[in-house]
Amino acid sequence: MAPVLAYKQMPADVLAPLMQLIDWLLWVVLLFCLAWLIISAGRFWSAIRDDMAINDASHGIVMSLVGAIVASSASAIALAFLPT
Secondary structure (H helix, E strand, O other), X not given: OOOOOOOXXXXXXXXXXXHHHHHHHHHHHHHHHHHHHHHHXXXXXXXXXXXXXXXXXXXXXXXXXXXXXXXXXXXXXXXXXXXX
């Protein structure tokens, strides 16, 4: 007996562009996080060199890494919910 689904599966011609859009958005977000990481690392280096408080500079580094982790996790969750 065939399983009864509560939803219709998306056709491949709809799913493929959607997956490509998710991939492109992930690349854009990861490039943004990389750029922010580079800027924050420069601020961190400047703060260490000038003996200033490094809390704000290290916060940018941590947040860019957290953003990359969240973006990667979000794409994995989207791939789990979209049937391939």
